[in-house]
Amino acid sequence: MEYTFDEYQVVNKKRHNRFKYRGSKTAYLMLLPAFVLLSVFVILPLVLAVVRSFQDYNTGAWVGFKNYNYLFTLDKLYLKSFLNALIMTAIISALLLIFSFLFACVLRAMNNKFGKVVKVLIYVPFFISGIIASVIFNLIFNYGGGLITSICVLLDKDPISFTSTTPLAYIAIIAPTLWLGFGYNTLVMYAGLINIPEDYYNAANVDGANSFQKMIYITIPNMKNYTVLLVINMVTAYMQMMEIPMMMTGGAPLDTTLTPVLYLFNSFRDPSRPDNVTIAGAIILMLLIMAVNIVVFKTLRTKRSEDA
Amino acid sequence: MKKVLKMLLPALIAIPLLASCGSKKEQEEPGATVVTMYLRNFEEWSNNYMNSRVSEFNSNMTDGIQLRVKFFEDEAYTDAYKVAKEQGQAPDIFMCSYGNIFNDLVETGDAVQLEGLIKQEYLDDIKDNVKDMMTYRGHLWSYPQLTEPSTLFYYSKSALARANVTVPEDGKLTWDWLYDACAKVKPTLKRAQYCVGIPIGSAAGWATYGMQYNLTNGLAISEDWKQCLVTADSGYKDLCEFWQKLYINGYVPQGAVSPKGSYNDIIEALTMNKLAMTFGGSWSIAEIMHTYPEKASDIGVAVIPTKSGDTSKVTASNGGWTYAISSQSDTAHREAAAKVIEWFFAESAERTAGYFQAAYYSKAAATKSVANYISEHVTPSMKEWVDVIDGVASKAIPEAIYPWSIACAVTNMLETVALNPEAPIINAINACYSSISEIINSPDFPKKPE
Numbered sequence: 001m002e003y004t005f006d007e008y009q010v011v012n013k014k015r016h017n018r019f020k021y022r023g024s025k026t027a028y029l030m031l032l033p034a035f036v037l038l039s040v041f042v043i044l045p046l047v048l049a050v051v052r053s054f055q056d057y058n059t060g061a062w063v064g065f066k067n068y069n070y071l072f073t074l075d076k077l078y079l080k081s082f083l084n085a086l087i088m089t090a091i092i093s094a095l096l097l098i099f100s101f102l103f104a105c106v107l108r109a110m111n112n113k114f115g116k117v118v119k120v121l122i123y124v125p126f127f128i129s130g131i132i133a134s135v136i137f138n139l140i141f142n143y144g145g146g147l148i149t150s151i152c153v154l155l156d157k158d159p160i161s162f163t164s165t166t167p168l169a170y171i172a173i174i175a176p177t178l179w180l181g182f183g184y185n186t187l188v189m190y191a192g193l194i195n196i197p198e199d200y201y202n203a204a205n206v207d208g209a210n211s212f213q214k215m216i217y218i219t220i221p222n223m224k225n226y227t228v229l230l231v232i233n234m235v236t237a238y239m240q241m242m243e244i245p246m247m248m249t250g251g252a253p254l255d256t257t258l259t260p261v262l263y264l265f266n267s268f269r270d271p272s273r274p275d276n277v278t279i280a281g282a283i284i285l286m287l288l289i290m291a292v293n294i295v296v297f298k299t300l301r302t303k304r305s306e307d308a
Numbered sequence: 309m310k311k312v313l314k315m316l317l318p319a320l321i322a323i324p325l326l327a328s329c330g331s332k333k334e335q336e337e338p339g340a341t342v343v344t345m346y347l348r349n350f351e352e353w354s355n356n357y358m359n360s361r362v363s364e365f366n367s368n369m370t371d372g373i374q375l376r377v378k379f380f381e382d383e384a385y386t387d388a389y390k391v392a393k394e395q396g397q398a399p400d401i402f403m404c405s406y407g408n409i410f411n412d413l414v415e416t417g418d419a420v421q422l423e424g425l426i427k428q429e430y431l432d433d434i435k436d437n438v439k440d441m442m443t444y445r446g447h448l449w450s451y452p453q454l455t456e457p458s459t460l461f462y463y464s465k466s467a468l469a470r471a472n473v474t475v476p477e478d479g480k481l482t483w484d485w486l487y488d489a490c491a492k493v494k495p496t497l498k499r500a501q502y503c504v505g506i507p508i509g510s511a512a513g514w515a516t517y518g519m520q521y522n523l524t525n526g527l528a529i530s531e532d533w534k535q536c537l538v539t540a541d542s543g544y545k546d547l548c549e550f551w552q553k554l555y556i557n558g559y560v561p562q563g564a565v566s567p568k569g570s571y572n573d574i575i576e577a578l579t580m581n582k583l584a585m586t587f588g589g590s591w592s593i594a595e596i597m598h599t600y601p602e603k604a605s606d607i608g609v610a611v612i613p614t615k616s617g618d619t620s621k622v623t624a625s626n627g628g629w630t631y632a633i634s635s636q637s638d639t640a641h642r643e644a645a646a647k648v649i650e651w652f653f654a655e656s657a658e659r660t661a662g663y664f665q666a667a668y669y670s671k672a673a674a675t676k677s678v679a680n681y682i683s684e685h686v687t688p689s690m691k692e693w694v695d696v697i698d699g700v701a702s703k704a705i706p707e708a709i710y711p712w713s714i715a716c717a718v719t720n721m722l723e724t725v726a727l728n729p730e731a732p733i734i735n736a737i738n739a740c741y742s743s744i745s746e747i748i749n750s751p752d753f754p755k756k757p758e
Contacts, residue, residue, distance in 0.1 A: 066752060074750045075713050077713070254723050
């Protein structure tokens with residue numbers, strides 16, 4: 001049978017539609033377990049949580065925004081905990097970015113066996129949980145008999161309490177957090193550094209650029225995507241910090257180290273707070289972190305477009 | 309590989325066999341109603357005592373009831389209970405502290421009222437002040453085991469003797485006495501040793517209810533929960549000045565010095581010579597007797613120092629544990645659970661008093677019959693602190709049941725005056741007033757339970 005060009009187009013389109021999804025069946029089948037698992041363990045609980053945040057925990061009655069109002073009017077601690085987390089996240093992220101970048105530069109220069117050993121050693125704390133890190137750092141900071149107190153006693157000085165003033169309490173939280181995150185961040189930075197083509201530096205050498213100029217005009221611009229990745233990770237992780245503040249300061253002094261997740265953790269066990277307030281708080285936190293991530297992802301996409 | 313398997317196989321079979329040889333499985337009563345009970349992990353002696361009583365209860369093969377008990381750590385308890393409740397499998401019997409009866413049992417509908425389930429004579433046996441702490445909407449929702457005054461005063465006799473400090477024989481300790489004692493003790497201490505321990509952090513919220521009441525004849529808000537009272541008279545200002553004076557003179561440690569860093573184990577700091585004196589709950593006595601018996605003779609117990617030294621006034625709040633029957637249980641399980649509670653806490657004063665004996669009488673009885681039994685059987689060596697505890701517990705107020713955020717505002721006020729001594733005390737009090745007023749005036753603030 002012979003077709004005109006237009007007829008051929010129509011027949012071909014029909015045939016194309018008929019076979020369009022035939023090859024995809026296997027792919028959909030393979031996706032099914034992941035979809036089911038995601039639905040059961042992520043999407044469904046999330047939907048239920050959103051629904052419950054608008055209900056009374058005991059009766060199941062709809063209460064509108066009552067649970068959310070509680071967080072913003074009746075108990076101002078939640079808002080305060082956000083501010084605390086933002087301050088700590090900013091400090092920790094900035095310090096980690098600077099230190100890990102500088103150490104990655106050192107690692108790149110250390111191209112020998114010792115460099116390999118150092119890479120392994122700095123990565124080890126990454127496998128340690130926040131609780132264990134807190135226990136270790138409690139042995140140092142514990143006012144009742146930690147390492148620093150023992151040194152103070154040896155030097156005939158008064159022990160230092162890391163929970164009685166805000167700057168000291170921040171140190172008690174920031175120190176173990178830096179220790180845990182330093183290895184991972186450094187290795188990501190290191191991976192970024194070794195990916196920068198040597199040709200760029202050779203060309204800069206020909207142009208007579210000094211080390212500082214090479215850092216500013218070659219290294220740092222080429223590390224942008226890695227930095228964005230690390231910032232996403234750090235903001236997401238540190239806005240949700242709980243174990244370390246709980247173990248090191250318990251939110252003291254005057255709730256200045258109370259984080260949103262620690263607030264929610266305490267809230268869940270506090271019978272005077274409505275149970276669904278905890279869920280409402282968790283949803284607010286999730287939305288905030290999603291918003292931050294969207295902003296950072298947008299930035300990442302823009303950069304990729306520029307590269308393309 | 310086969311050789312390795314041949315060697316491993318007998319070992320793998322032997323280990324479970326050997327393990328099963330060592331474990332004792334309790335005999336079960338055929339056809340019995342199985343009652344589940346969730347308990348909190350407390351001190352080892354307390355857990356051992358409860359386990360032995362459970363075995364004793366289950367050894368009766370004719371009562372038609374078998375008791376299954378699960379112990380949980382403090383934080384895991386709430387999680388476990390909530391999960392079980394969500395699944396419609398709440399334990400038939402579960403624990404509740406006095407301060408949480410309204411929120412956890414009455415408001416939630418989690419518990420059934422005890423009238424009609426527990427024999428009336430056993431309900432009548434509950435001390436009147438204890439009954440007042442647990443009666444809501446005209447009903448009793450759980451059965452009390454004990455009461456624990458949150459604040460007593462402990463001191464090291466040897467530390468005070470070294471500083472030539474004497475404790476008044478009538479036991480009436482005043483703040484002036486405490487300042488004087490601290491001033492004398494401080495020069496005798498080494499670095500990292502302190503004069504007196506006080507509740508800090510969240511404990512300052514609940515462990516100071518007695519002190520607040522002692523100074524103001526009330527708490528931070530009015531009886532009807534409609535007005536903040538921290539500026540109503542000079543009581544809270546006095547409390548703030550007391551707190552600040554202890555801090556600025558360096559009489560108290562700047563942070564926690566006990567191993568777990570909590571008020572609950574503050575007595576350990578005293579036994580480790582980090583403190584010469586300390587405020588502490590009545591449970592501290594059991595801790596001393598079980599863990600540091602060699603220190604017991606050196607530790608004195610008294611009513612806490614107050615502004616006036618009047619020991620006839622309220623100096624502490626009463627905490628403690630009660631046992632509720634789940635509303636998710638069917639009639640047969642409710643009745644069986646009631647029998648279990650009666651057996652443990654009501655039927656026999658001698659049996660119930662066994663717990664207090666194991667606790668070295670560090671807790672006060674919640675029922676009249678047990679209190680009488682204890683007063684008749686207590687040994688003279690323990691009478692000193694039994695009298696102190698009973699005296700304090702009989703006058704103690706219940707823990708406040710208003711929202712915890714109000715107690716937190718008071719905690720912040722005390723912490724502020726302690727950590728910012730350069731700022732006027734009135735600023736902290738006004739901030740506390742504003743904070744509490746804002747909470748009270750919120751449209752979502754609950755009504756006082758009846």
